[in-house]
Amino acid sequence: MTITIQAEELVLDKERALYIPKYQLLAISDLHLGKSAHFRRAGLQVPSTITQSDLQRLDILIKKYNPITLLVTGDMFHHGLNTDIADFSAWRKQHQNLDFLLVKGNHDRLSNTDYAEMNIEIHEPSFCLGPFCFIHDAPKYTDEQLYPISGHIHPGVSVIGKARQRLKFPCFYFGNDYAILPAFSLFTGLYSIRPKTGERIFAITPKNVIEV
Amino acid sequence: MVELALSRIKGLQKARKNQFLRIWGISATIGNINEALDVLIPDKNTKRIIVKADLEKKILIKSILPDDIETLPWAGHLGLKLAHKLLPIIKKSKTTLIFINTRGQSEMWYQHLLNIEPELAGRIAIHHGSIDFELRNWIEDALHTGLLKAVIATSSLDLGVDFKPVDTVIQVGSPKGVARFLQRAGRSGHSPYETSKIYFLPTHALELVEAAAIKEAAKTNDIESREPFIMVFDTLIQYLVTLAIGDGFDDKIIYKEIKNTHAFKLILEEEWVWVMQFITSGGDSLSAYNEFKKVTKDEDGLWKVKSRQLAMRHRLHIGTIVSDAMLKVKFITGGYIGMIEEYFVTRLKAGDNFRLAGRVLEFIQVKDMMVLVRISKQKNAISPSWNGGRLPLSSNLGAVLRKKYNEALDKTHQDEELDTVYPLFLLQEKRSHVPRNDELLIELIHNKEGFHLYAYPFEGRLVHEVLAALVAYRLSKLLPISFSLAMNDYGFELLSETEIPMDESIAYGVFSTKNLTEDIKLSINSTEMAKRKFRDIACISGLVFQGYPGKYIANKHLQSSAGLFFNVFSDYDKHNLLLRQAYDEVFYQQLEEPRLAAALQRIQESRIIITNPKSFTPLSFPIKVDSLRENMSSEELEQRIFRMKAESEKIK
Numbered sequence: 055m056t057i058t059i060q061a062e063e064l065v066l067d068k069e070r071a072l073y074i075p076k077y078q079l080l081a082i083s084d085l086h087l088g089k090s091a092h093f094r095r096a097g098l099q100v101p102s103t104i105t106q107s108d109l110q111r112l113d114i115l116i117k118k119y120n121p122i123t124l125l126v127t128g129d130m131f132h133h134g135l136n137t138d139i140a141d142f143s144a145w146r147k148q149h150q151n152l153d154f155l156l157v158k159g160n161h162d163r164l165s166n167t168d169y170a171e172m173n174i175e176i177h178e179p180s181f182c183l184g185p186f187c188f189i190h191d192a193p194k195y196t197d198e199q200l201y202p203i204s205g206h207i208h209p210g211v212s213v214i215g216k217a218r219q220r221l222k223f224p225c226f227y228f229g230n231d232y233a234i235l236p237a238f239s240l241f242t243g244l245y246s247i248r249p250k251t252g253e254r255i256f257a258i259t260p261k262n263v264i265e266v
Numbered sequence: 267m268v269e270l271a272l273s274r275i276k277g278l279q280k281a282r283k284n285q286f287l288r289i290w291g292i293s294a295t296i297g298n299i300n301e302a303l304d305v306l307i308p309d310k311n312t313k314r315i316i317v318k319a320d321l322e323k324k325i326l327i328k329s330i331l332p333d334d335i336e337t338l339p340w341a342g343h344l345g346l347k348l349a350h351k352l353l354p355i356i357k358k359s360k361t362t363l364i365f366i367n368t369r370g371q372s373e374m375w376y377q378h379l380l381n382i383e384p385e386l387a388g389r390i391a392i393h394h395g396s397i398d399f400e401l402r403n404w405i406e407d408a409l410h411t412g413l414l415k416a417v418i419a420t421s422s423l424d425l426g427v428d429f430k431p432v433d434t435v436i437q438v439g440s441p442k443g444v445a446r447f448l449q450r451a452g453r454s455g456h457s458p459y460e461t462s463k464i465y466f467l468p469t470h471a472l473e474l475v476e477a478a479a480i481k482e483a484a485k486t487n488d489i490e491s492r493e494p495f496i497m498v499f500d501t502l503i504q505y506l507v508t509l510a511i512g513d514g515f516d517d518k519i520i521y522k523e524i525k526n527t528h529a530f531k532l533i534l535e536e537e538w539v540w541v542m543q544f545i546t547s548g549g550d551s552l553s554a555y556n557e558f559k560k561v562t563k564d565e566d567g568l569w570k571v572k573s574r575q576l577a578m579r580h581r582l583h584i585g586t587i588v589s590d591a592m593l594k595v596k597f598i599t600g601g602y603i604g605m606i607e608e609y610f611v612t613r614l615k616a617g618d619n620f621r622l623a624g625r626v627l628e629f630i631q632v633k634d635m636m637v638l639v640r641i642s643k644q645k646n647a648i649s650p651s652w653n654g655g656r657l658p659l660s661s662n663l664g665a666v667l668r669k670k671y672n673e674a675l676d677k678t679h680q681d682e683e684l685d686t687v688y689p690l691f692l693l694q695e696k697r698s699h700v701p702r703n704d705e706l707l708i709e710l711i712h713n714k715e716g717f718h719l720y721a722y723p724f725e726g727r728l729v730h731e732v733l734a735a736l737v738a739y740r741l742s743k744l745l746p747i748s749f750s751l752a753m754n755d756y757g758f759e760l761l762s763e764t765e766i767p768m769d770e771s772i773a774y775g776v777f778s779t780k781n782l783t784e785d786i787k788l789s790i791n792s793t794e795m796a797k798r799k800f801r802d803i804a805c806i807s808g809l810v811f812q813g814y815p816g817k818y819i820a821n822k823h824l825q826s827s828a829g830l831f832f833n834v835f836s837d838y839d840k841h842n843l844l845l846r847q848a849y850d851e852v853f854y855q856q857l858e859e860p861r862l863a864a865a866l867q868r869i870q871e872s873r874i875i876i877t878n879p880k881s882f883t884p885l886s887f888p889i890k891v892d893s894l895r896e897n898m899s900s901e902e903l904e905q906r907i908f909r910m911k912a913e914s915e916k917i918k
Contacts, residue, residue, distance in 0.1 A: 215910030
């Protein structure tokens, strides 16, 4: 689905990603790499295939849009180095030509050499481009004239209908003051948000992105 | 868990060449006592004996009737309207136990009794599982010495304790089963040759019929069976890890031991291998569980948990009763009062008042995972809700209940309860119909909310849950339609925003026994029943970690939900036995397929009566107000969203 925000064209992909054709930039948020391995180390049985499938989805997106830049708006790495991250390093080597940018989030605690080794360019606290300012956790107010695009909360929306019908989906949020991207990783929960008038919400179903 | 523990004790005895072991099981209220013996001691070669006292326990059961049926609401669980009728009973008895079904309601009852009879202040107390241990001990002591005139209790006082001064018991609301009712009655006159006295206080009108049914079942001693649990892999996993945090275990010995329990005698070799893999390497190799750490083989050949942190986390999680995360409540000046659910705390603001252990408390703040409060001067406050389970009506009671409905109509009974409720039957007959034993009533009601379909098989809540899903699934095959499902012990409701197709031939079709097994499977898959079961399974098997007491932040990185695990396993590890257990539990425990087949058979032989009442009937109203709902849809998801959106815009 293509929408216009701040006079720029944005593509919302059902694989929980945002593409800006003008800058050939693909933006995702909350990848949480290493989360499943962190759980396994703590004795909780989470299959590693979940990380692999996250990376495969990223592959498909890169093939589809052929971006110059891939931007992660925070929480790219869940905790410390582990086998999931090793899987990512291998994946990164296959995409050498891609510029990989990370706006640091609260979970991103690896050392600068680790990021450098994986060829990831770090931006703190934000990365601004055109009318947009990518930041992990949206500020309550900004001095700048730029429109913040954030992640962090893993937004979800409930669609409520007649006869006590209720459905819940991950979503994109575009408010008056800022936007929130859905969490990219499938191993994440949802935090429900309620839109106010004038704000736009796009629910992500297994097949489509739908404005609700 | 008891079976597994016994198997270990037996194993240890055997290893010490000490064969002398005596196992006693004690129960007053169990219908299938022979099966219970098999569960306790599965080895038929052991000397086993059942000892039964040849003593008839006299029980006096009396319903507290409203002067007028209009006093009683059509639905509800609280029953405060009849509270004034308790006062004379409390007054003339030495000590009275008042059983209330939930903790939240018991708090309200305590407050209400004090409001209508201030003289009781200091002479009544409240006792439930979320009240601080020491406070409960004090109440129990006071009960022994006869200091208290009345105690309001939940199931926390059901078992085991014997308080001499108690001579009267009051049950508020339906006890939902004969065994529980008799158990509670037995708290009064608790010695041989004495008579137990129990009063039943209905909380809504139709409960009077239940009262009559329970009385009859108690008279004929028609006590429910308790079905033993089998193949509960979550419990097995917890047990094995518990052994591993102790001295460790030898998998060959333990396998033999559990193979001899009733619960796991049918376990297959490959299932055992899977369970061992689950705790040692995370799961089968296909699903790749790199870096997994939990139980490892030690140099001495025993399986152990090496990490102290993991061991501590497991210890905090031992048990098979799952509850939400609880926080302790403490006075700012010191002293504990009890516990409330974390969820409830998140809704409190500083200065808000709530009720616990019969006191009105002012919320100050949460500090170090402790809810700090001070005594409030306010009289009224909200009661916390504890997320306990709902009690379904037992199957024994369902049949008696159907019979009582017939008797009430024909006036072929001697139950005063049925006389009182008779006007309600007349109203039901006027608006719709009162189903007879050989009839199934279906009511179609259309109102602002949508199109409602009510059906009343009287089979108990658990069966209705599956039956509602089955009927919804079969209807949804006829056309694309979305339902919201609700149920109680009498019947179930399907609610849709489009008209539900229904006539006699469709009715016989959707209640047919044809293709039953297959259709049930598909209908369970398309609702969230299994996912809900998985909540407990994930907790018991240690997948979901609720946190260390006093340490909130430290476990943030390990936070997840049972629902998330359910989805992950469904997508990436279909062979997971815990996942299968969730489906099996819906399928076998809840559904009792033979019982469902029998019910459908009965319906096939019945006349199906379809009525179109203009408004809700005494039978349908209690289901309508039930809030726990399932969803089922055969519409395309995108279509559904568009339609829901269009409707909400119309409302605006």
